[in-house]
Amino acid sequence: MENFFITLGNKILTFLYFMGGLSRLAFESIYWTFIPPFRKERIFEQAKKAGVDSLAIVSLISLFIGVIMAFQTAYLMQRLGSELYIASIVALSLVRELGPVITSLVVAGRVGAAITAEIGSMQVTEQIDALETLSTNPIKYLVVPRFLALSLTLPLLTLYADILGIFGGYLVCVYKLGISSSMYLNITFDALLYKDVFTGLTKTVFFGMIIAWVSCYEGFNVEGGAEGVGKATTRSVVATFILIITADCFFTALFYFIIP
Numbered sequence: 001m002e003n004f005f006i007t008l009g010n011k012i013l014t015f016l017y018f019m020g021g022l023s024r025l026a027f028e029s030i031y032w033t034f035i036p037p038f039r040k041e042r043i044f045e046q047a048k049k050a051g052v053d054s055l056a057i058v059s060l061i062s063l064f065i066g067v068i069m070a071f072q073t074a075y076l077m078q079r080l081g082s083e084l085y086i087a088s089i090v091a092l093s094l095v096r097e098l099g100p101v102i103t104s105l106v107v108a109g110r111v112g113a114a115i116t117a118e119i120g121s122m123q124v125t126e127q128i129d130a131l132e133t134l135s136t137n138p139i140k141y142l143v144v145p146r147f148l149a150l151s152l153t154l155p156l157l158t159l160y161a162d163i164l165g166i167f168g169g170y171l172v173c174v175y176k177l178g179i180s181s182s183m184y185l186n187i188t189f190d191a192l193l194y195k196d197v198f199t200g201l202t203k204t205v206f207f208g209m210i211i212a213w214v215s216c217y218e219g220f221n222v223e224g225g226a227e228g229v230g231k232a233t234t235r236s237v238v239a240t241f242i243l244i245i246t247a248d249c250f251f252t253a254l255f256y257f258i259i260p
Contacts, residue, residue, distance in 0.1 A: 042145040051153030062161035066168025088191030090169035104207035116236040119219025120229040150208035
């Protein structure tokens with residue numbers, strides 16, 4: 001029993017230390033965002049890595065999610081004779097939840113892991129110490145461009161994923177279930193509200209921040225050489241996934257149950 005409480009206490013302390021360090025990095029990155037010089041080229045470089053280079057995998061996943069959602073919904077709706085509601089269910093599910101969350105998880109697994117590995121390698125090889133020696137703030141140089149790039153590109157990537165997912169549902173409903181193209185589009189647009197699109201995209205701004213902060217934090221705290229980089233990358237992806245799902249739960253409750 002004593003060992004259990006000791007282990008539990010260590011876990012709690014580790015979690016509090018992690019959240020404290022993450023909060024400090026977040027505040028410092030926001031502060032340095034408004035301090036010149038502003039390196040736009042680094043922001044565009046990171047935006048390309050986070051957004052443009054992720055288009056292929058996001059396209060594939062979002063399209064098939066729309067197709068799967070339509071097939072699964074059709075299985076039940078055909079029994080009820082309500083195939084017309086498939087369009088609204090697919091659209092609302094994608095725009096409110098699946099689009100933002102799945103896109104963020106994909107970017108976290110692809111881009112977040114790369115950020116942690118890159119910064120972790122710099123930490124191990126003492127390149128970050130070299131930046132400080134050259135009077136370059138590591139947070140300003142490494143964190144801020146990634147923080148801004150992910151915060152700006154993830155909503156655009158999510159909007160693209162929503163459109164492709166709805167298109168996947170369109171393919172199933174029109175070419176498999178015989179619903180007319182105009183009817184599918186009318187039902188989709190009637191079901192969607194500006195609030196649905198706005199809340200879905202707003203969440204992804206914060207998801208992008210979470211990916212950037214967690215990935216950079218774990219990279220800065222790498223210890224133990226190449227093995228340490230691998231462990232930090234694993235911790236980064238796991239922690240990012242958990243925080244994204246937790247934040248999504250919070251924002252869903254906020255937007256649909258607290259704020260009318």
